Amino acid sequence: MKTVRNAAITEWNEEEIIEPISMVETPREICELMVSLISKDSDARILDAGCGKGAFLRVLKEKGFKNIFGIEISKNLAEYCKRITENIVCGDFLRYNFAYKYDVIIGNPPYAHFNDLPSGIREEVSHIAGTKESDIYYAFIIKAVELLEEGGELIFIVPYGFTYNTFAKKVRKYLDGGMEIFIDLDEAHIFEGENPETVIFKYVKRPFTEKSGDKLMKVLRLKDKNASPRRIKIFALKALKERKANELFHYFERKPFSFTEKVWSSFPEFSFTVGKGGEWKKVKEVAKVCVGFVTGFDKAFIIDKNDEESLTESERKLIKRFIKAKNCKGFWTEGEVRYIFTNDIANEEDLRRFPNIFEKISRYKSEMQVRYLPKGKKWFHWQAVRNREIVEKHLNAAKIFVPTLDRSEKNRFSLTYDEVYPSGDVLMIIPHQIDEFFLLGFLNSEFFRKYYLSNGGRRGGRIAFTQKLISEAEIPPFSEEAKQKISKFAKLVYVRRDLRYRNEIERVIDAEKFHFA
Ligand SMILES: C[S@@+](CC[C@H](N)C(=O)[O-])C[C@H]1O[C@@H](n2cnc3c(N)ncnc32)[C@H](O)[C@@H]1O
Structure with a gap:
């Protein structure tokens, strides 16, 4: 067992160290956009879950955040990230026994279907997500929500699938009522070689009693999937600041997604159940x-x-x-x-x-x-x-x-x-x-x-x-x-x-x- 100085992580099992899983680097501008969604001050305890080569850690450090931590399954990558902060642990985020909770968890978790995962991690994924049909990122979201302090913020970039997939019901339950920002990036060419349908979201873990409050969720939807990360950053921040659409993003506000909604859509609510009477079919x-x-x-x-x-x-x-x-x-x-x-x-x-x-x-x-x-x-x-x-x-x-x-x-x-x-x-x-x-x-x-x-x-x-x-x-x-x-x-x-x-x-x-x- 090793302890990492200052880290809010207490165990380190050498045997668990393996190669990177689904390593895709997040472009700097996307990290900058996501880091600027943090509303906590510079003392906040922030964890990058699956920190890779430290794309987020680097931006966090530059922005003056003082308590930044990373966990990464690959030994080489974990070592690499120690250039940015010493608070790096090499381990499995899903199985790790964390000693503290975090004010912010940020990152680009791995995306891989259950069947494509190493066996140990597979078990943990199905245990956490409650199904063998899960993607590893479902388990990352659930674990991250559990690991947040009350009032803590989860800012992830992930595929769109959790918004409708039947096997992601538990994920939607965990995020119920707390979504504050939802940026639908469609199939934008963000990651090298891959164009999954991606979203950036910010979730805030509020006590249940506050969930019904009237804080609205901001929803953005990208208009041009060929937009560069730089333009995505500039125009997403502009839409969020001005609270209106612009040349690159549609914009609207609504009540945060609730678990009871069948699917979570980045299109405005549009229902005609109110108004004209008559026979509905x-x-x-x-x-x-x-x-x-x-x-x-x-x-x-x-x-x-x-x-x-x-x-x-x-x-x-x-x-x-x-x-x-x-x-x-x-x-x-x-x-x-x-x-x-x-x-x-x-x-x-x-x-x-x-x-x-x-x-x-x-x-x-x-x-x-x-x-x-x-x-x-x-x-x-x-x-x-x-x-x-x-x-x-x-x-x-x-x-x-x-x-x-x-x-x-x-x-x-x-x-x-x-x-x-x-x-x-x-x-x-x-x-x-x-x-x-x-x-x-x-x-x-x-x-x-x-x-x-x-x-x-x-x-x-x-x-x-x-x-x-x-x-x-x-x-x-x-x-x-x-x-x-x-x-x-x-x-x-x-x-x-x-x-x-x-x-x-x-x-x-x-x-x-x-x-x-
Ligand atoms: C999509 S990459 C993102 C890397 C980096 N955060 C970035 O955005 O550039 C996901 C990273 O998570 C790591 N990873 C995968 N499964 C993990 C696990 N169970 N625990 C910790 N890290 C994991 C991978 O090795 C990979 O480096």
Whole structure:
């Protein structure tokens, strides 16, 4: 056991020292931005968790903070940081037995999924985060919150995932009500070689009784992911100081995120539950939302026109037509992708009765065998075929497809009456108690997009349409007249392939004057 002079850390187990884990250096300007979010004075006890080469420690020292500490798992890096301060310990932040708490914990923790971690750390991560599906940074956040003094500040730069991932629920519980600043950096090119969706946040650990206070959280969202760290620093600080948007950041204020919110979104709250009375419907009450079929290895199953010509009659019966994201043009679909559908073939012997198909698929046998397949599935089957019954029941009906992940500026809900299936990269919505054109117009509106984004339908720079979020999305009580107009304009877009009628839909929705919370 060693003690480190002045350090608030008391144990040091030599055996634990290993190589760096997920070492990526934070640019200086980002460290400067984060250090300037500290509201404590220069005597504050500050810990850099996973201090790497000391990027944060250096800036902290320059800014005059006197009690700075670092912990780093890699021996070499820990030694390196001793040039900046002697208060460095080499150890595992997650398992370390800290003697004191801290006024500030700052840093860029490692990001790595549970499965990619060394075994000892893995156990600690699942123990702290309560799941084997955790990322190591979830455990870093939880441990850091525990290690803060009351009133202490946690300032981290981390991937965006903890704001929506089901397995990060415990993290959101720990941060409940204490978020003061949330800077969504989208996929800005901050780190060398990697562009994860990143956020910088500042959390303040307040006693529970103060959590309901009326302190607002400041939310910034980057407009240009190509912005340099220098511009990010300058314009983030400007937005925070002036409390308003600028050329690089959107800005708004709201109550701090609460654990009870399903997802934490950096888009303004946008809900129309206040205001106009009338009948509220969820999409799932008027339509069925289905996920697409997943092959797990498209190359083996997609069939082009040339291949198709050489197939026998019975082989052709195995071909099904699918809509993929690229076929969703917004309002209408264009083209289709043809796949060989093998899930009704029970065994390899039966598959051999379709010699051309057998020949094509078995070329990829080794790749297909390593796919994750549910029990009972053969190597030549599709990976996941959910909602098949309902999809097939409605093959002749109106169907609306939408890409599950989309970078387009406008929603691309696309209607078709063709006998087509949903591929894995789209959702398929089957309207049953609603006019399909009204639903199409509504889902493609700016109004719905804003509402949807504020409810968390976002991954990095993209909008994510999930079965759950779409099913739960609400349709406000439009007047009959408005519904008919929306339906009429959506039909015009669809029939004439003319997107100009989109604006008319927007105008009709605006005229309904829903009030937003
Ligand atoms: C993303 S890097 C950031 C380094 C530095 N703070 C910076 O911002 O430039 C994360 C650092 O945490 C260290 N690390 C990873 N797991 C750790 C653990 N369990 N305890 C302490 N340090 C750890 C890594 O070795 C790496 O140096």
